Amino acid sequence: MIYLLDLFLIALGAALINNFVFYYFVGICPFIGVSRHLDMAVGMGCAVTFVMVIAAFISWTITTFVLMPGAPVSAWVAGFFLAPETAATIDLSILCYIAYIFAISSSVQFVEMYVRKFFPKLYESFGVFLPLITTNCAILFACLTIMAKVTAADTPADAWGLDKALTLAFFGGLGFTIAIVIMAGIREELELADVPRPFKGAAITLIIAGILAMAFMGFTGVDAGLRNALAM
Amino acid sequence: MAEQPTTTERFIQGILPENPVYRQLLGLCPTLAVTANLQSALTMAGAVCFVMFCANVVISLIRNLLKPHLRIVVFTLTIATFVTIADRFLAAYLYGMSKMLGPYIPLIIVNCIIICRCEVCASKQSPITAAGDALGQSIGFGIALFSIAFVRELLGTGTLFGFQVMPETWPGWGIMVLPPGAFLTFGILLAGVNRITMYQDARKKHRGL
Numbered sequence: 001m002i003y004l005l006d007l008f009l010i011a012l013g014a015a016l017i018n019n020f021v022f023y024y025f026v027g028i029c030p031f032i033g034v035s036r037h038l039d040m041a042v043g044m045g046c047a048v049t050f051v052m053v054i055a056a057f058i059s060w061t062i063t064t065f066v067l068m069p070g071a072p073v074s075a076w077v078a079g080f081f082l083a084p085e086t087a088a089t090i091d092l093s094i095l096c097y098i099a100y101i102f103a104i105s106s107s108v109q110f111v112e113m114y115v116r117k118f119f120p121k122l123y124e125s126f127g128v129f130l131p132l133i134t135t136n137c138a139i140l141f142a143c144l145t146i147m148a149k150v151t152a153a154d155t156p157a158d159a160w161g162l163d164k165a166l167t168l169a170f171f172g173g174l175g176f177t178i179a180i181v182i183m184a185g186i187r188e189e190l191e192l193a194d195v196p197r198p199f200k201g202a203a204i205t206l207i208i209a210g211i212l213a214m215a216f217m218g219f220t221g222v223d224a225g226l227r228n229a230l231a232m
Numbered sequence: 233m234a235e236q237p238t239t240t241e242r243f244i245q246g247i248l249p250e251n252p253v254y255r256q257l258l259g260l261c262p263t264l265a266v267t268a269n270l271q272s273a274l275t276m277a278g279a280v281c282f283v284m285f286c287a288n289v290v291i292s293l294i295r296n297l298l299k300p301h302l303r304i305v306v307f308t309l310t311i312a313t314f315v316t317i318a319d320r321f322l323a324a325y326l327y328g329m330s331k332m333l334g335p336y337i338p339l340i341i342v343n344c345i346i347i348c349r350c351e352v353c354a355s356k357q358s359p360i361t362a363a364g365d366a367l368g369q370s371i372g373f374g375i376a377l378f379s380i381a382f383v384r385e386l387l388g389t390g391t392l393f394g395f396q397v398m399p400e401t402w403p404g405w406g407i408m409v410l411p412p413g414a415f416l417t418f419g420i421l422l423a424g425v426n427r428i429t430m431y432q433d434a435r436k437k438h439r440g441l
Contacts, residue, residue, distance in 0.1 A: 023411055028260040029344055064288065094320070097338050098312040105305050137261045137342045144335045198427040202257055203419045210415030 005230055007167050009223050014168050015175035017223055020138050022213040027176055031183065032205055039182035042177070049173025051108055051133050052142050056169030057091030058103045059143035060162055063150050067092045067099060099142045108133055113203060138176055142169050182212060234359055239364040246368025252345045253376035254425045259345040263377060264414040265336050270393050273381035274374070277328050278336060279322065281370035283314045284346045285363060291354040292362035298355060307350045312341045345373060383417050384408045 020026050027048070034044045065073045069091040078087040112130040116123045133139060146168065149160040160168075187207055197206050239244065252258045261278075266276045287310050291298075298306060319337045322330040330337065340346070349369055354362040385391060388408030390398030407413045 025261050025265040025411065025414065026266060026339065029258070032257065032260065072261060091338070094316060097316050097319070097341060098309060102305075103339050106310060137339045140342050141335055144338055148335075196423075197429065198423040199419075200426075203423040203426060204308045206415050206419030206422065210419060212413045213412040213415055217410065224274045 005227070007164065010164055010167050010224070010225060011171040013223055014171040015178065015217065017219045018174050019175045019179055019216050020141065021179040022172075022209070022216040023174060024141060026141040027136055030132065030136060031180055031209070032202055033114055035183040035187055035205070037178050037185045038181065038188060041180045045173070045177025045180050047130055047133060048136060048138060048176050049170065051104075051111060051130070052139050052169045052173040053166060054107050054111060055100075055104050055139050056165050057162070058107055059100050060146055060150065060165040061095065062099055062162075063147050064104065067096050067147075068151055069093065096147055100140060100147075101140065104143070106141055119190055138172070142172050179212070236361075239249055239361045242353060242357075242361055243368035246365060246370075247375070248370045248372065251372040251376060252348075252369050253373060254422060256345075256348070258348055259264035259343045260418075261339060261374065262343065263380065264411075264418060266333060267377055267381040267384055267417075268388065268409045269391075270378065270381045271333055271378040271386045272329065275322070275326065275376060276333060277370065277374035277377050279318045279368070280340055280343065280346070280373055282318055283311060283340055284349060284366040284370050286314045287311045287346055288349055288354040288366040289359050291350045292357065292359040295355045303351075303355060304347070308345050309342060311346055311350075344387065345369060347390040379421060380414070380417055383421070384413055388413060397403050 014020075018024065021028065021031050030048070032043055035041050063071075065071055067074070070088055071090075071092070074092050075087050078090045082085075082090075097211050108130055112123075115130070146160065146165045149164070151159075183205070187205065190204065190208075199207070242426070246252070250256060254262050262280070270413050287307070290310050291307060294306075313417060315338060318340070319330070322333070322337060326391045349362075349365060353365040357365075382392070386397065387405045389404050390402035405413070408417065
């Protein structure tokens with residue numbers, strides 16, 4: 001029960017309370033650039049969610065087994081060259097940024113090739129967005145959040161498992177999709193509105209995003225309230 | 233092939249005519265996220281300047297070895313290396329600031345401005361031009377961050393660089409330091425810049441006639 005509640009709170013936090021776009025400002029570039037039409041926004045959202053889950057899986061795996069201080073695989077490899085007690089304390093976490101960005105860009109390439117080969121229909125609908133996703137900060141941000149939760153935990157029991165990492169990634173992607181779809185819906189209506197000329201395009205989009213961010217601030221504290229209500 | 237701009241042109245273009253934030257709308261994540269006060273905004277601008285300068289020069293030095301289909305990966309890996317250096321440096325000498333900027337320092341890796349400069353300038357021109365371009369673009373980025381952070385800190389807390397500027401009775405618009413304030417401030421400033429551009433264009437056209 002507590003386990004499910006934890007997962008539920010992580011999901012709620014990632015999707016609504018600390019929405020990637022409105023709270024952390026990551027993924028703003030596609031949010032402004034690709035939110036002109038509803039169908040494109042849905043495609044982009046799905047592509048980001050998809051890649052984010054894959055990137056989270058890869059980054060959790062390499063963090064836990066290779067990069068963390070005293071990670072099993074790197075300790076085993078170092079055991080061939082170093083004394084056993086030095087090898088056990090090996091810490092590769094300085095390499096994490098390079099490892100993550102490499103993992104993200106290569107996984108995007110693989111996903112693109114795979115989707116093009118086996119799901120041509122799907123490729124037509126969101127294939128064009130896939131290369132753009134490499135430089136989408138939301139993906140790297142999800143990886144970094146997971147890294148912080150895995151390495152900075154006080155006790156090994158507090159470190160996030162794969163289940164929590166994947167929950168965060170999936171619902172973070174969902175939150176991004178919600179944000180971009182709402183925005184695309186508003187912008188389609190905006191085509192008919194008489195916006196002052198200097199505000200046309202990005203400026204009015206940003207102001208609408210500000211108002212939406214205020215609306216999303218309404219979710220603040222929902223998680224603490226829920227935790228109290230359910231844990232009683 | 234069209235004539236490539238010279239070093240000076242590249243440098244001047246980056247500051248205002250092709251300002252990365254206001255004109256090209258690139259690198260918006262840090263623009264919005266770290267501008268709640270001036271200190272963090274300027275630290276961010278400094279970090280981006282260092283990374284962009286080094287990455288541009290290195291990419292420019294190896295530009296003849298780049299393979300077209302692998303270039304983006306090479307760009308991001310080069311940038312990631314310098315971001316790691318900047319991140320460790322900040323953690324060592326400005327620990328509080330490094331804590332405050334949190335994940336936004338590593339997010340410089342995917343800052344589109346730097347990748348865009350590597351693609352547009354550094355992979356085609358000499359290291360000196362690339363260096364001038366990087367300096368111009370980072371000054372432009374710094375100006376943009378400074379303008380947004382100035383408005384947000386002044387209205388949000390009544391201070392500049394942490395010093396009280398507004399009268400003691402200033403109520404402090406809490407919304408300005410919260411996420412929505414970032415969107416609103418940037419949207420309104422962007423509209424102001426657009427308005428000035430429109431005015432200049434109209435005058436140019438008028439003179440041309």
